[in-house]
Amino acid sequence: MxxxxxxxxxxxxxxxxxxxxxxxxxxxxxxxxxxxxxxxxxxxxxxxxxxxxxxxxxxxxxxxxxxxxxxxxxxxxxxxxxxxxxxxxxxxxxxDAASAGELARTILTAGSEYGKNQSQAGKHVNLEFVSANPTGPIHLGGARWAAVGDTLARLLEASGAKVTREYYFNDHGAQIDRFARSLYARAKGEDAPEDGYGGQYIEDIASQVIADAKAAKEADPLTLPEAEATEVFRARGVELMFAEIKRKLAQFQVEFDVYFHEDHLHNNGAVAEAINRLRERGVIYEAEGATWLRSTEFGDDKDRVIIKSDGDAAYFAGDIAYYLNKRERGADQVVIMLGADHHGYIGRMYAMCAAFGDQPGDNLELLIGQLVNLMKDGQPLRMSKRAGTIVTLDDLVEAVGVDAARYALVRSSIDQGIDIDLDLLTSHSNDNPVYYVQYAHARTCNVSRNAAEHGVVKEAGFTPAALDHPADTQLLGALAQFPAMVAQAAQLREPHRVARYLENLAAAYHTWYAQCRVTPRANEEVEAGHVARLWLNDAVKQVLANGLQMLGVTAPERM
Incomplete structure (x- = not known):
């Protein structure tokens, strides 16, 4: 049951x-x-x-x-x-034991579907995460959002929602100009501008831009007038950087359905259309030569400029147009994951949502993640994109692998800052949480192989009442909680619950393994209890695999 x-x-x-x-x-x-x-x-x-x-x-x-x-x-x-x-x-x-034990049959019958539910059915969620500026490699904060966002998307889909994974490609604004000037300077052998970007990746991209021009038999960018040369480095440099970002995310098991270009909003009239919508709702006014959103009517601490007095769109104008664009593409819920430095955005974004007549917290939901620190030998590794000492997603993956990196980034609540201990994550010990969970899955596989060698097979029939040991009961109870945990993790936007659940299940399994036998002892016959516990063992294997899949982590059969 x-x-x-x-x-x-x-x-x-x-x-x-x-x-x-x-x-x-x-x-x-x-x-x-x-x-x-x-x-x-x-x-x-x-x-x-x-x-x-x-x-x-x-x-x-x-x-x-x-x-x-x-x-x-x-x-x-x-x-x-x-x-x-x-x-x-x-x-x-x-x-009773028979009723409780039937859960093992339920799990194995459902297979990879066990844990899925319909708690989010009928909802279309547009989930935006990572969205790192294409001015440098993905740093640890972006890596955290990649792992958390992808896991949340999997949980929402497992709970019946339609999910659009979206990456907002910031290819409009001052940061891109600084990036282009930095590339141009490095190509000339000069230091990056004071407000520019440093690091080896800048030199690598600048060299690639020149090499690509040569391969295409185009003019050497350095022979062009400065304005033209800078535009070449901007266009090709952003393209190269973003291609690298997409490649690294794919290696991290993260794929997006939509890559949305910020430039699109400004070039196709989307900003003007969004302002007109708000004007029709009576929440736009003109003052001091600028266009304003009356956001204080919706809980913001001050009204917000949308079009500046010089006629240029404020950055917030793009946010407004982008939200409306997502809603018009069919999203019931727009969920945006932002870094710790974006707390100031919450008030204005929720006010904008309400100004459109939508419900903040429902139609628009902002998730703020805290910082990530990488630790080695007990000391933090510092990062600074502009100084060129950035600690990247690549650095983390190279140190511990994709599985450990994803697991470590997901297993803590996003409200908490996390310290990732590289020494711990590369250790083969029970203190290493990803090793502990993966080892439990590998152990279930080993038990299944040993059982077959001793003539214990599920085809012999399942007697659920034979699962009458207290450890059987505890393990069945842990397995039974998986679907509800998945639904709750999706509803609360708390993917870390999956990792914590798997650790508790692994602990219950290791305890059960020490107390209950699947294979008979020497000179013993195979009994109903042995076969029933093989069913239970394999049910644990299935749930561990299902949970690890939701985290984007592999379930090894041997370790």
Missing amino acids: TPQDLEQLIHTVLVQAAQAQEIALAAADIPTEIVVERPRNKEHGDWATNIAMRLAKPAGTNPRALAEVISQRLKAETGIKAVEVAGPGFINITL
């Missing part, structure tokens, strides 16, 4: 109690969403629900009295071993 089966069963007995007039509620008033959770104390049973406490007031009774009615009906149901009313009205439920 899965938690979802138990929730449905509780709903059924409540409806039956209402129809029998044992409770003062109409059957139609019984909620369809009933939550069961694992008790913190395993002595309190397998599952617990607070439904009696939720319904007591509308039923005109006290929670314990209602809990007793529910308890008596549940006790008569097949698969229920014991039911106890505790405290102010909690209902603790213990399943």
Whole structure:
């Protein structure tokens, strides 16, 4: 019996109690969403629900009295071993071994589909993440968003949502001009401008621009007038840098559905169209020769300039046009992941959303991630893009590999800054979380191979009642929580819950492995318990693989 089966069963007995007039509620008033959770104390049973406490007031009774009615009906149901009313009205439920053990069959039947749900069905989410400026390699902050964003997209899809992964290509503005001047300067053998970019990658790209021109039998950019030369380095340099960014993201198992160019907004009239929409809503005014959004009406700390007095669009104008563009492309929810230095954007962006008549926090959601520090030998590695000492996604992957890098970047809440210990992530020890989880999966594979060699095969039949050891119960309970965890991680935008769940499941599996046998001892016959525990072992293997897949991390069969 899965938690979802138990929730449905509780709903059924409540409806039956209402129809029998044992409770003062109409059957139609019984909620369809009933939550069961694992008790913190395993002595309190397998599952617990607070439904009696939720319904007591509308039923005109006290929670314990209602809990007793529910308890008596549940006790008569097949698969229920014991039911106890505790405290102010909690209902603790213990399943019989056969009912609990059936979960292993459910998991193996579902395979890679186990854990998927429909909690986000019907939603179209436009998820924008990374969006690093094409003026340098992806730094650690961008790497964190790459891992977190891709995992969140996988979780949303596993929960039934349609997801568009989007990368906002900032190819408009002053930073691109500084990038072009930096390339031009390095090509001439000069230092980068004071406000420009440094580092070996600048010299590499500048050299490539010249080499490409030569290969195409075009004029050497250095022989052109400065303005023309700078434009060549801008156009070709941005193209080369962005191609490198896309290549590195693909190696990091991150692909995007849409690469949206900022220039597109300014060149096709999208900014003017967005301003006209807002003007029609009466939230645009002119003052001091500029065009303003009356954003204070929607909670911002001040009104915002959209078109400056010199006629140029303010940066915020692009944000407005881009949001409208996403909504018009069909997104119900626009989710944007931003770095720690973007806290000041929240007020104006949510005000803009409300100005369009949308709901901030629903139609538009901003996620702010905190900083990442890379540690080696107990000391932080510093980064500075302009100084040329940047610590990049490449540096992290080269040091620990894609699996460990993705796992380390995802396993902490985005609200927390993280220190990534390179020494820990390259160690083969239980203190290394990704090794701990991957080793658990490899161990399940090894158990399956050994079982086959000893004649223990699933085809011999499954006897779920044989899973009667306390360690079996604990492991089944951990497996049962996977679908609800996936749905919650998607809803709360908290991918780190997947990693933490997998670590807890790995711990439960390693404990079970030490206490329960899949293969018979010498001179023992293969019994139903051995086969049943092979089913359970393989169910753990499946859930570990499903969870690691959501993290974009491989599930090795040998380590």
